[in-house]
Amino acid sequence: MSESARSDPNRFWNPYAAGVALGLVLLATHLVMGHGLGAVTASYRLGVATLDTVAPGHVRSVPALAEVVRQRSALDHWLVFEVLGMVLGGLLGAWSAGRLSREVARGPTFGAVPRLALAASGGVLMGFAGRLARGCTSGQALSGGALLSVGSWAFMFSVFAGGYITAYFVRRQWR
Amino acid sequence: MNSLFPFWSLGDERRTLGLGLAVLFGIAFGFVLERAGFGQARKLMGQFYGRDMTVLKVMFTAIVTAMLGVVILSGVGLFDLQGVQLRYPTFLWPMVAGGLVLGAGFVISGYCPGTSVVACASGKIDGLATIGGVVVGSVLYAELELALGTFPVSGALGSFTLPQWLGLPAAVVAAAVIGFALLAFLGAEKVERIVAARRASTGPAPVARR
Numbered sequence: 001m002s003e004s005a006r007s008d009p010n011r012f013w014n015p016y017a018a019g020v021a022l023g024l025v026l027l028a029t030h031l032v033m034g035h036g037l038g039a040v041t042a043s044y045r046l047g048v049a050t051l052d053t054v055a056p057g058h059v060r061s062v063p064a065l066a067e068v069v070r071q072r073s074a075l076d077h078w079l080v081f082e083v084l085g086m087v088l089g090g091l092l093g094a095w096s097a098g099r100l101s102r103e104v105a106r107g108p109t110f111g112a113v114p115r116l117a118l119a120a121s122g123g124v125l126m127g128f129a130g131r132l133a134r135g136c137t138s139g140q141a142l143s144g145g146a147l148l149s150v151g152s153w154a155f156m157f158s159v160f161a162g163g164y165i166t167a168y169f170v171r172r173q174w175r
Numbered sequence: 176m177n178s179l180f181p182f183w184s185l186g187d188e189r190r191t192l193g194l195g196l197a198v199l200f201g202i203a204f205g206f207v208l209e210r211a212g213f214g215q216a217r218k219l220m221g222q223f224y225g226r227d228m229t230v231l232k233v234m235f236t237a238i239v240t241a242m243l244g245v246v247i248l249s250g251v252g253l254f255d256l257q258g259v260q261l262r263y264p265t266f267l268w269p270m271v272a273g274g275l276v277l278g279a280g281f282v283i284s285g286y287c288p289g290t291s292v293v294a295c296a297s298g299k300i301d302g303l304a305t306i307g308g309v310v311v312g313s314v315l316y317a318e319l320e321l322a323l324g325t326f327p328v329s330g331a332l333g334s335f336t337l338p339q340w341l342g343l344p345a346a347v348v349a350a351a352v353i354g355f356a357l358l359a360f361l362g363a364e365k366v367e368r369i370v371a372a373r374r375a376s377t378g379p380a381p382v383a384r385r
Binding site for chain 1: 193194195196197198199200201202203204205206207208209210211212214215216217218220222223224229232233234235236237238239240241242244245246248254256258259260262263264265266267269270271272273274275276277278279280281282283284285286287288289290291292293294295296297298299300301302304305306307308309310311312313314315316317318320321323327332334335336337338339340345348349352360
């Protein structure tokens with residue numbers, strides 16, 4: 001691994017400073033768009049768009065899917081554009097900090113294939129749960145939490161509870 | 176001031192400008208998450224193994240910052256807080272159940288949906304695998320939603336906020352949230368110190384730091 005002379009790739013912003021910056025981005029989004037940030041909506045719309053090219057009849061027969069393609073293409077939504085921006089912002093951040101590297105993040109004794117299987121499985125659970133809860137850590141906990149919504153706060157505490165309950169069982173992937 | 180580009184009216188001539196702004200907000204969001212260390216599963220997972228409570232610190236600081244902004248701006252009549260709150264209705268039971276399952280998925284995957292995008296953008300193949308999982312899981316939910324009956328709309332309380340629930344002014348609740356966040360930060364710093372001391376005393380750390 002090449003070490004940049006001018007920056008340490010494991011150096012991050014102070015968490016409280018990063019929190020203020022994140023809060024200001026969220027505040028600006030609420031003020032300008034009248035809605036907070038989000039992540040699952042874009043993935044969902046990408047999934048519906050893909051399904052719409054292979055099985056358009058099926059998409060129109062399931063109400064929750066049909067609603068997405070009723071007026072425009074499934075991908076024609078501001079949260080899809082926001083997530084495209086996230087890709088650019090993440091790329092810019094990683095590149096400028098010398099952290100851009102193709103790898104499978106895992107513990108030194110854990111295999112890449114089981115790690116990818118866990119990553120995908122966790123993703124399936126989060127996609128399902130994010131739709132059920134009408135938002136994820138971004139779209140519900142952060143965005144609704146800042147607006148003092150009771151449901152968003154109940155969601156956020158549940159996320160931490162679900163995480164701590166599960167952590168013991170998957171600890172090996174980081175060893 | 177009300178929202179300049181409310182997402183629901185992006186069908187008009189301001190649509191292109193609104194979508195461009197959405198990209199800009201996304202760039203800022205992705206950049207800050209990356210700089211916080213949230214493109215790295217090991218850093219995120221430190222939260223759940225006690226060695227690095229960055230997730231809690233960043234999340235609660237962000238919530239307090241944005242909350243202060245919306246409460247103060249609505250207090251002086253510059254922001255329609257209730258209008259935006261209407262877009263965050265409470266459905267208690269699906270939100271509690273969804274939170275528990277999403278938390279489990281977060282720890283199994285190593286990323287949450289938003290941070291998996293940042294991880295993928297910084298080259299992490301497991302971040303890409305997580306995004307793929309989220310795509311499949313969210314479509315799966317749409318396919319199975321009818322089979323869940325009325326559960327997804329159970330515990331419907333409408334636009335229900337902490338000030339309404341507690342019967343207190345928004346400013347008082349905001350102060351209480353700040354107090355709660357400060358206590359959480361003190362607790363987080365303490366847990367990090369305890370876990371670091373324990374790891375130092377029990378011989379070689381099981382995880383080699385890069």
